[in-house]
Amino acid sequence: MSSSRPLVCIFFKLPPSRRSILRIHEIAWNVYLPQMKRLSQALDAAQATHPSSEIQKIWSEVRRRAAVMVDKLERIGIMNYNAAFAFLAFLNAIHDGRDGSGPYENFQSCTSQIFDESRKVQDVMLNFREEIRIAVGRITSILSRDDKDVSSFVTESSQSLLEFATGVEECSAILEEHRGEVKEVQRQSLDEKDNRPSEDEFRMVREKWKVFHALSDSPAYRWPALWREIQGPEKNGEPAVASHNATSPIMSTDSSKSQKILFWRKFFPRISPCFD
Template sequence: MATQQPVICTSLHLPPDLRPFLRIHEISLTVFLPNLDRLRLSLETSRNIDPEAAEIFDDTRKILREELEKVFKVLDLAQQLAEQYSKILEALSEGKPTQRPLYYVNLGAYAGRQCSEKAMKAMSVFRRELESAVSRVTATLNTKYKKGSKTMLTSIENTKSVSEILSAIDDCYELLQQCHNQFAQLATQTQDESSIDSNPPSEEETRVMRAKWQTFFDSIRGVWVHGFKIADEIQYP
């Protein structure tokens, strides 16, 4: 029996790697949200005695929500990119030109690259605002409580939460860099609007690419919506 040969991709393009996009969502759900909520609850115990500390963190959570929304916009654009690429594959199956849908894929990839850059800046703001809030809240509470009090952000449990958040911010930054690189690569590859029509793929290649892009779309569809809900819960638990 002859060995089946792998499909050689010519003018079509593979979808981005799903892992960095989905990992960003996972980190937000399992690290950012529970740890920020733990810090919030810790400060709530001292709100009646020292409302300033809780108010500082209230303001910070608002900023963190806004910055995290910028991150999840990257996932939104990744979903849109899959929708745009499906129109290329649809045009091929119908024997129609692909220049116009390829043009929109190029625009989508370029937008994703720019959005990823903004999201990386958002993660830097996220870190800066959190560190500033911890410093200001700790200074405020130090005037009211003995060091080591369970209400302070310097308690062992709360220090661990802050450390986990900061580490996760660094992880998200690296993941966003990966997203950026993938968008940038696709933007470069799709600059020539006639590249597919001048070198049409085989039916088998088209079929394989359709399946891969459909898998990407099915896996990332709606994740950004849930991400925005996570961001909202950070400010409005």
């Protein structure tokens, strides 16, 4: 937003719900990952008597596509983190009596990215749901050649695909709700009477956004570990390295501190556009 007059006071909006960030991550760890493992185990059991390099190629591509989906989900968290940082800069400018137009433009840019990217992620998930269904169908056809019994694989894969589809639907609904919340926080509006918010209002709004900022901090959610688990073995046959505890998807803040600097250096080139 550009304006000839400084942006002085606004009707503050609180951040989007923290539930969105937490629940999306829970679905990724507690639905997507277990179902990918379940399908892999069912496939391994079937391949014990029906070995096929063609099946391995199909499944490797499925896992690669699943890892892409996880990467897209991670980006939403990173964008939320950036938006919260931008809003806090905007809030501080208003509190200190400085022109908040520049920080406000950064905030608007960041939230617009979240709004657009969330829609893209919804499409990626829905497309992957169809891709994995088709892939399992192809694998079943290959396994059932020569009238071999694949009933066990069919049962396991059908149940797993149902669980996976349910997770996709829930995650997509959460992202749609998140888009609505992001659209709402974009409507920070100028107070035409220039009534300065009270210190209590500044304090309350700042604390809410600081909590949202902290909860959006990607290293705390161990997305790279989840990505490695879903991606599976490397092409050379060596297993992907993963040191996380699958029953505890969110690591403690203290244990993640040593990883944060390297993590943000790695991802900074792709997360900084809204601060340019």
